Amino acid sequence: xxxxxxxREAPRLDRxxxxxxxxxxxxxxLLLGVAALVFPGPALAxxxxxxxxxxxxxxxxLGSFAKVMFGFGVPASVILVFIQGFYGSSNATFIADFGFAxxxxxxxxxxxxxxxxxxVFLGGFFLMNRTATPSELVADLTERGLSPxxxxxxxxxxxxxxxxxRRMATIQEAQTARGLELSGGVVSRLRAALPLLGPVVMSSxxxxxERSMTLETHGFxxxxxxxxxxxxxxxSRADAPLVMAAVTLVVLSVxxxxxxxxxxxxx
Amino acid sequence: xxxxxxxxxxxxxxxxxxKGYAVRHLSFEVEEGGFLCVVGSNASGKSTLCNAxxxxxxxxxxxxxxxxxxxxxxxxxxxxxxxxxxEVGFVFQNPFNQLSYTTDTVAEELAYGLCNRGVPRDEMExxxxxxxxxxxxxxLLDRNPLELSGGQVQRVAxxxTLILNxxxxxxxxxxxxxxxxxxxxxxxxxxxxxxDGMTIVMVDHDMERVARCADTVLALERGNQVALGTxxxxxxxxxxxxxxxxxxxxxxxxxxxxxxxxxxxxxxLTEEPTVxxxxxxxxx
Numbered sequence: 001x002x003x004x005x006x007x008r009e010a011p012r013l014d015r016x017x018x019x020x021x022x023x024x025x026x027x028x029x030l031l032l033g034v035a036a037l038v039f040p041g042p043a044l045a046x047x048x049x050x051x052x053x054x055x056x057x058x059x060x061x062l063g064s065f066a067k068v069m070f071g072f073g074v075p076a077s078v079i080l081v082f083i084q085g086f087y088g089s090s091n092a093t094f095i096a097d098f099g100f101a102x103x104x105x106x107x108x109x110x111x112x113x114x115x116x117x118x119x120v121f122l123g124g125f126f127l128m129n130r131t132a133t134p135s136e137l138v139a140d141l142t143e144r145g146l147s148p149x150x151x152x153x154x155x156x157x158x159x160x161x162x163x164x165x166r167r168m169a170t171i172q173e174a175q176t177a178r179g180l181e182l183s184g185g186v187v188s189r190l191r192a193a194l195p196l197l198g199p200v201v202m203s204s205x206x207x208x209x210e211r212s213m214t215l216e217t218h219g220f221x222x223x224x225x226x227x228x229x230x231x232x233x234x235x236s237r238a239d240a241p242l243v244m245a246a247v248t249l250v251v252l253s254v255x256x257x258x259x260x261x262x263x264x265x266x267x
Numbered sequence: 268x269x270x271x272x273x274x275x276x277x278x279x280x281x282x283x284x285x286k287g288y289a290v291r292h293l294s295f296e297v298e299e300g301g302f303l304c305v306v307g308s309n310a311s312g313k314s315t316l317c318n319a320x321x322x323x324x325x326x327x328x329x330x331x332x333x334x335x336x337x338x339x340x341x342x343x344x345x346x347x348x349x350x351x352x353x354e355v356g357f358v359f360q361n362p363f364n365q366l367s368y369t370t371d372t373v374a375e376e377l378a379y380g381l382c383n384r385g386v387p388r389d390e391m392e393x394x395x396x397x398x399x400x401x402x403x404x405x406x407l408l409d410r411n412p413l414e415l416s417g418g419q420v421q422r423v424a425x426x427x428t429l430i431l432n433x434x435x436x437x438x439x440x441x442x443x444x445x446x447x448x449x450x451x452x453x454x455x456x457x458x459x460x461x462x463d464g465m466t467i468v469m470v471d472h473d474m475e476r477v478a479r480c481a482d483t484v485l486a487l488e489r490g491n492q493v494a495l496g497t498x499x500x501x502x503x504x505x506x507x508x509x510x511x512x513x514x515x516x517x518x519x520x521x522x523x524x525x526x527x528x529x530x531x532x533x534x535x536l537t538e539e540p541t542v543x544x545x546x547x548x549x550x551x
Binding site: 133135136138148151152155156159162163207210211212213214215216217218219220221222223225226227228229230231232 | 321323326327347348349350352353356357359361363364365366367368369370371374375378379380381382383384385386387388391392395413427428431
């Protein structure tokens with residue numbers, strides 16, 4: 001299998017990540033995000049983001065990981081720090097005065113926490129998605145009791161965009177062959193592409209109808225049958241300890257949140 | 268005596284919101300192991316008939332229906348499409364719309380219907396290999412179905428239907444979007460399945476192929492049944508083309524030779540006897 005060669009040549013950490021159960025990876029990604037969300041202040045989110053960067057680097061995916069994280073993190077940080085730092089209602093401690101507005105520490109921390117939490121979710125899901133295919137994840141979730149309808153919805157939705165893109169490319173080729181000008185500036189290209197949207201949407205609807213017929217004729221709604229999966233879902237001895245560690249982190253974050261809320265400790 | 272696989276009795280159907288009936292008073296039977304080809308021009312009701320045979324009418328397409336469609340004695344209207352699919356496999360025209368879009372490999376795609384039936388994994392693996400061998404997909408099992416050619420995807424679609432061991436296979440213009448080579452590949456497989464005992468109902472526009480393989484031809488025109496019989500009976504009818512039904516070129520040639528008195532005789536449906544008749548005509 002082509003994939004096996006790729007996997008053998010991949011860094012050790014990447015192979016280890018791939019050996020983990022996809023459901024466990026999803027749970028850990030979710031729990032890390034929840035921990036960052038619950039923990040008071042941006043510190044835990046910051047630490048987790050750094051850990052995720054280290055994991056991505058070890059797995060040989062630093063470039064694509066950094067692109068995603070910075071692509072979201074930098075603009076989001078700038079916008080949120082500007083809004084919350086200058087105009088946050090909780091601002092009481094001012095760390096800089098720009099004349100037209102003052103930068104509040106509380107607002108900056110809240111902005112960093114929000115961005116940090118989203119980055120933890122984003123980074124966790126990125127690594128999960130990189131090391132487990134959607135069908136593998138859904139196979140695992142179906143085995144754990146997810147309804148086949150829900151599983152289908154997830155997978156089919158993920159495939160809608162690439163399929164529409166393919167359809168768009170086909171229609172574009174056909175129109176270009178008949179003289180439609182699709183080169184030039186953004187505005188002229190947009191103007192030329194707009195009329196293509198109708199056929200793309202209409203043909204996608206027709207496809208959806210035929211595909212639902214295919215599902216029916218393949219026994220998708222067969223009553224009384226328990227769905228099984230063809231793909232053997234990977235399981236690892238590290239799955240349970242990893243999930244436990246993530247659960248522990250969430251529990252500690254909740255404790256930290258309660259302790260801080262009661263004013264016993266200031267974080 | 269062979270069992271009746273399909274029994275259509277005075278069947279008419281009108282799609283909801285349509286003004287007229289898509290098919291009217293269709294009545295025919297297909298014996299188990301038979302090969303029925305449905306022919307006719309566009310909008311003659313061929314796809315509607317196929318949809319009725321697999322139960323998509325009346326379960327998926329709503330409308331007004333009369334008469335009955337029975338598969339091995341059971342009315343398709345009284346069973347769900349999923350239940351009927353255990354006995355009747357259906358292959359559509361567009362290969363790409365027959366993919367589940369939930370799988371990463373051809374092997375998974377082939378096994379999709381088995382997953383829906385709760386078949387254990389080791390049994391699925393055995394059947395995937397069996398079907399892949401039968402329809403020459405062995406080398407593609409680890410490929411992504413979306414990266415295959417139209418002909419290959421159509422073979423995957425056929426395989427994902429055959430893996431369910433249907434007793435009847437309905438093919439609705441399934442070779443229309445394929446190149447001649449891909450089309451012949453599919454057709455060779457269908458012929459082999461039929462000689463192994465599977466009942467085939469096929470909509471096709473290639474009349475030479477229909478004449479070569481079908482044991483019964485059903486001709487439709489604007490929803491009406493205009494002819495039913497052996498290929499020789501249907502294509503031998505001089506007036507069949509008046510109903511928008513094309514005939515094999517061999518029929519035209521031998522009829523012309525007969526009319527001109529150059530090589531009198533019945534119409535021929537296949538290449539070899541036609542060549543003999545042409546030789547006979549040239550010999551004179």
